[in-house]
Amino acid sequence: MKIGDIDLGRRPLLLAPMEDVTDASFRILCREQGAAAVYTEFVPSDALVRDIEKSIAKMRTLEEEAPVGIQIYGHIPEAMVEAAKMAENAAEIAGGHGADFIDINFGCPVSKIAGRGAGSGMMREPDKLVAITKAIVDAVKKPVTVKTRLGWDEDSKIIVELAERLQDVGIKALTIHGRTRCQLYRGEADWTLIGEVKNNPRMHIPIIGNGDITDAHKAKEAFDRYGVDGIMIGRATFGHPWIFKEIRHYLDTGEELPDMGVAERVELAKRHLGLSLALKGEPRGIFEMRRHLSCYFKGLPDFKQIRMRMVTTLDVNELYSILDEIKSTYAV
Secondary structure (H helix, E strand, O other), X not given: OEEOOEEOOOOOEEEOOOOOOOOHHHHHHHHHOOOOEEEOOOEEHHHHHOOXXXXXXXXXXXXXXXXXXXXXXXXXXXHHHHHHHXXXXXXXXXXXXXXXXXXXXXXXXOHHHHOOOOHHHHHHOHHHHHHHHHHHHHHOOOOEEEEEEOOOOOOOOOHHHHHHHHHHOOOOEEEEEOOOOOOOOOOOOOOHHHHHHHOOOOOOOOXXXXXXXXXXXXXXXXXXXXXXXXXXXXXXHOOOOOHHHHHHHHHHHOOOOOOOOHHHHHHHHHHHHHHHHHHHOOOHHHHOOHHHHHHXXXXXXXXXXXXXXXXXXXXXXXXXXXXXXXXXXXXX
């Protein structure tokens, strides 16, 4: 599968953009575990054009995570175009590797974004959505991709027609989450329409499916049953970045990897912590790891007290000692 000239290989697995999750440390870790491409946290276009430092910092990527897409969102056409130009020049503006491609977020369902017409709120205005996409494609040289949903609600699942229109204005790949905006993340993702888009004879760009891929068997079924070119994985990576390795191994060999043991999870958590500290320093690198650390060890018995110590300490040495304690206590 290719995004423009970027070859991601056969049946690639991609890390979904997730706010407060997919920072550079997590993106690097997921690439090391087998993700074929990653995306930044979503960057608000209006904040970018106002030179808000936090938003500019979100565009900073590293060579180790490439290929990487910078994802932008918004509802004001002029701001979206300007933000896309900034994303294209992210290496000069924010430092680091920059963007290999630019992704437009027409899929986020949260009220503070969709409620003001951005993200999946754009599904209520498909003409405007397509017009913004065309303006961005025309304004930049790097590949432009889109992530979206089936439609706004059950009565307006417009994705089959919308996919054609987006392809016609020049996007290089389309990611579809198998829910409407009104579903949020409730119920099961419906891949039927994703498959319909993929099997539409007019479509020739890669179609990436997203939604409820939580293990290797579901990933293989999605590829085999719906014919998608790639799969994007989001929430299932949280506390489980090695899911890419598990799925990749199963797709390539037909064999399941054994569950990752506690000792291996501890070493992965240390790797993640080390990346976070190197990129963000103290104490921020510790604060922002807390949401990840306890998730690495879900299901361990009598873990509450260790967990509380792990997510409250600000001492780096103590944190590494706690991780060693987990290994010595629970590793077989």
